[in-house]
Amino acid sequence: MTLAAPGRGPALALVAPFFLAAPLGLALAGLILAFSNGDTLLAINAPRTVALTHAAVIGWLTMGIFGAVYQLGPAVLGGRLVSSRLARVHFFVHATVVPAFVWTFWQWDVRLMGYAASGLVLSFILFLINAFPAIGTLRRGALPARYLGASLVMLAVTAGFGITWAGTLQHLWFPVTMGRLAGHAHLGLLGWLGLTLMGVAYQLAPMFNVVQRKRPVAGGPILALTVTAALGGGLVLMADPGPWVRLAVAAAMAAGPGAWGIEMLRLMLARSRRTLDVQGRATFVSLGFLVVTICLGLLAAIGKPVSPGHEPTRLLLGYGIAGVSGWAGIMLIGNSYKILPFLVWYHRYRQLAGIRPVPVVADIYSEGAARAVLAVHTTGTIVAIAGALLGDLNILRAGGLMLTLGAALHMVSLAHIVLAPHAPAPRRIGPGEVATR
Template structure:
């Protein structure tokens, strides 16, 4: 029997296009954050925030997530991609939609252009979600597993978030929603952030951590608690935002999401405890940092919902929540996993053919240890300083934090570029 997982992986070009876009996007996001850092204060519904947040999500995090999913899902589900052509079509639509959409949103141009580009973007996201879900559904046994539950619900929330985003863009052009736009926006952000990124990171993170750390036998119960509680929390939070408010429903939903985050953190802890690979690499540390940011973000979310804060303090806590959730929870794990994915792909396509014929470096040997450590320190310090600056309302501190974050992203992009150039 030679039933091997590697044969299901899609073409290198498809994955490389997505990762390349995402890595370039990470530098663009850091530059944009630096440009707005001095005025990064006030209510969150402003062009500068909307532009940076959507640039981060659509230009950095989503392309890398799609690239990683296109590579990993066929391997994890032991089935080929349902249609590589559909994935390329989705990529083309995504490029067209995301570019126009971010441009319109950055200047809060709310005309038909915003709605049309949002529609193209939603179509692209649906195309990705359907292609990836069809690929996963080919393996019914795996679909019923913990990973299957996380991946399919993440894709469901992604499609929901994209649809809602399109409806919100239409509402900015021709107002028609009977609910408050900002409250509906909360459902969009929640479903995209916690629904897609959160569930995806949790589900794929469990698989990858066990694989990379050679960890076996961690109980799955905390994982199922994370899946169910997060989904229940998401349903309650989104329903309350769209059709509520219903008394304490939002707090209960956030509480359920908090239980989900704790379930995730608990299972990560169990996996770490059982690891055979004792030396923790930067990728593992970043995943741990991501789990910490998720717990802090949920705690901050509960403060936003429940605490009776001064308006100015409330706005700053909302922004701190955004920093913890986007570059914190999502950013740490994306940067950390790129340390794994990029060297592995380069190794696969340049070095693997020499295995057995002559000594070849391990995939992790392609990384520059000092550059990797420096990026981790810059990223952690940048986010910490940025958080302090946001909460304190200190422009110079925010700028210093954004500068460190920019340094981390530039260093990371250069480092990954050098790895991509490595040859035997």
């Protein structure tokens, strides 16, 4: 396992804004869900649904991943940023473009959607210029770096289809069929978000939970399988195939994350650190949502015959919420309470260690607050999935409000980590140790 070398990492002021802004994307998605109308349960491509999807995947998860890549790349994977200034400009561009992009979906203004989509493509280009060198040399072959390399390519492919779909909505070159929608969506969800999450977890889950007795055994084949399924499956879906082909694609897409989930479970059960902190808990909860996502995804591929109320949209919505908010979102929340406090410790207290008592990383965030965020977010996700599957708009809206509340709490707790002074917690003095305060 690669050890952290945070001295090579970028400044706190560069990374922190990405983590602090990310929950705003979730808050926006939760609010849109809270204001959902009857269309939300009838058509997966209803304007409000597409708006909330992009607020969640691009405003929340992708924003958080940007911060994580800028931090973990140089600090853990041995890469470097081309330019810190470029990363700051990138933050500004992304934070400006995302609300505009989401608004154009909400209004279904296809002309402005084209401009906002171009801004988003610019944001991804700015990111990729820094991200490829940041994840380190692929020739070193570290598993997380290989996953991240593949996921960055998938981001470019997803954005390429996304801007094409935005273009055709405006200029009517061809229709955005349900298959084309699903192809773009899965390239983004599995290819970009899924691969990133899986690669980062290979690095962080063993590191934070002290796994020494076991190692990943199938990381390479799982990567190959997932890339093939996301790319091949995404393209096949764009041809609007029949139910049996859709089911085969869904099974192929589920195989990689499913095998990865078993690997993660194996590693987590072999951990030396017996007491779970928020990151460890989040990993288990997230794996639970992965199982839910896979089950709902397979059912959604079959479609109408197995859909509650014979309404496939309800199944698709529940599947999307389980994957985005449950599997990926909870993993991001758990890791945010490790990445950010570590960065704060490094930049603020490392120099003082040995000179005066300094807090340890665990003193920099409140475990109680972090668990509360995890609990509210998990409950909100379950309520929203239930609302979607039951076809009950009020339950769905309540889930949206809870997700917004969880996002607000998450943001406040992260701001506290970055801004508040931290005191070292009193510790028991062992034999032979001297009290320094």
